[in-house]
Structure formats: structure tokens, C-alpha cells
């Protein structure tokens with residue numbers, strides 16, 4: 054657009070600018086077109102700036118009139134620009150919402166799961182619950198009395214060597230097994246008591262594929278009049294058949310625990326080779342799964358149960374061990390590494 058310097062021609066030009074801007078603006082469909090428009094009319098070196106520059110050379114009579122018109126046209130063009138900008142932006146965002154790319158891969162939902170030890174622990178407890186056992190929990194921080202003394206393991210007893218203990222200040226310790234729950238229960242309740250007590254236990258052992266400083270046990274015990282070793286065999290056989298399957302055989306091997314007499318360890322026929330001999334059972338055909346026995350009269354004396362009148366059995370098993378056998382896991386440390394590649398398999 055050429056510019057000349059009379060008032061009249063500036064008025065003409067302003068009118069043309071107004072018309073032209075209006076008609077151009079109407080057809081824009083993109084923000085980039087609108088930006089070109091802004092540069093053309095409103096920028097520092099744009100058409101309107103040039104007209105304002107030329108106002109300076111008008112006579113003082115013409116200047117106010119033309120100046121007023123120039124301001125009106127400038128406001129009008131600015132208004133056109135702003136309105137169109139808003140319109141285009143809102144169209145853009147609506148289009149963005151409607152656009153759905155069906156070829157994009159879906160978003161994966163990660164689902165959490167229970168730790169294999171939690172699963173197996175619950176499975177074990179559920180089976181005993183089904184046989185009339187009540188679930189009880191005991192503290193993980195214990196005293197020497199509950200963890201050893203009351204279970205007929207006196208201070209100088211060689212059995213204490215079996216369990217290296219984490220001792221805490223003020224004569225506290227971390228329980229080395231779940232058997233203290235027996236004592237805590239007997240102190241509070243009179244027979245009959247039929248209880249299953251799952252929980253975490255601690256041993257100051259070197260960490261390797263077979264042992265870890267923390268692990269889990271399930272303790273079971275039943276005290277009543279006339280509880281016999283045959284009852285113990287019955288309940289454990291039922292448990293093994295429910296957990297490992299009907300065809301799995303049991304073997305009671307005589308053993309020693311200070312808090313039971315007689316004591317036994319239970320082996321099951323190897324679930325991998327069915328007793329023929331393989332690397333899991335070290336060619337023995339049998340796998341050890343738990344310790345058990347008839348509760349020792351000394352234990353009953355400590356909790357003031359009448360050992361002439363009552364008898365009871367007890368057993369204890371390691372959840373890690375059972376879980377490793379069930380799933381063929383060969384390294385106990387896997388349970389504590391929180392490696393999702395391992396955990397996701399359960």
C-alpha cells in the first residue's frame with residue numbers, strides 16, 4: 054500500500070485498511086495466517102504504524118481529525134485480531150479433544166499381588182483353620198523367658214546353640230521361633246486350646262542360599278484331655294495331603310526338641326521324584342518339612358497346667374521352606390530381594 058501525505062488521502066487509506074483487514078481476517082483458518090496479519094497491520098513496522106508516522110507531517114487542523122480516525126481503526130484492527138485469535142485457539146483445543154489415535158498401543162495397568170510367602174502362609178493357616186484351629190499372633194520382640202526358659206531351654210542348655218539370637222538392650226531379644234506363642238497363650242487361657250500362630254522370626258545366621266536372618270514360621274498346638282500322638286499324626290497327614298496332594302507320603306523320624314517329648318521331624322516323599330531320588334531330595338527320596346512332638350511336662354509346669362490331666366501336641370514349620378519346596382525355589386534370598394521378575398511369577 055503506498056502512502057502519501059495529505060489528510061484526505063490518509064483518511065482514504067485508513068478506510069481501506071479497515072475494510073481490507075476486516076475481509077482478510079474473516080477467512081483465516083489458522084493461527085499462522087493470523088500472525089502474518091498481525092505483522093502486516095499491527096507490528097512496529099506495520100501499515101498502521103506507518104500511517105501514525107505520517108500523521109506527524111499533517112497540518113495542525115487536519116491532525117486531530119485524522120488522528121482520531123487512525124486510533125479508531127487501530128482499535129478496530131486490534132479487536133479483529135484478538136477475537137479471531139480466541140476463536141482459532143478454542144477450535145484447536147476442541148479438535149485436540151476429539152482426535153483419537155486408535156493405532157497407539159494401550160496403556161498397561163500394573164496389578165499388585167501378594168508376596169509368595171504371604172500366599173503360602175495364608176494357605177497353610179487356612180488349612181488348619183478348616184480343622185478347627187484358631188489364629189493367634191505373638192510379639193516379635195520377646196524376653197529370654199518366653200523364647201527359651203519357659204520352653205524348657207535353660208540358660209546353659211546346649212539347645213541354645215541351635216539358635217543364634219539377636220539380643221536387644223534391656224534383656225529383650227528378637228524371637229528365634231514362634232514357640233513362645235505357646236507360653237503366652239497357656240498363661241492367658243485354660244485348655245482346650247487349639248491354635249495356629251504364624252509370624253516372623255529372626256536368627257543371627259550367615260546369609261546363604263539356605264538361611265536368612267529373617268524368616269517365617271507357623272506354630273501349631275493343641276492341648277486338651279486325651280490329646281495323643283495319633284491325633285498329631287492325623288492332623289499333620291491331613292495338612293500334607295491338602296497342601297501337597299493326596300499321593301504324598303509322610304514319615305515321622307524321631308528327633309529332639311527341649312519343649313516336646315517325644316519329639317519327631319516329619320519328612321514327605323519328594324514331590325519332584327516321588328521318592329525315587331533326585332537333586333531336590335539329595336537322592337534321599339524324602340524332604341524334611343517340620344518339627345513336632347508332645348508338649349513336655351516341664352512346659353506345662355511353667356504355665357501351671359495340670360500335666361496329669363492335660364496333654365498336648367505342638368508342631369512348627371518354616372514357611373520359606375514349604376514355599377521353596379512347593380515352587381522349586383532354590384535360593385531363600387530371592388524372597389527378600391523384591392525383584393519383580395521373581396515376584397511376578399506367583
Ligand code: DAH
Pocket residue numbers: 229230231232272273310313343344345346367368369370
Ligand atoms: N521351634 C522349633 C524351631 O524353631 C520348631 C518346632 C519344633 C516347633 C517342634 C514345635 C515343635 O512346636 O513341637 O526349630
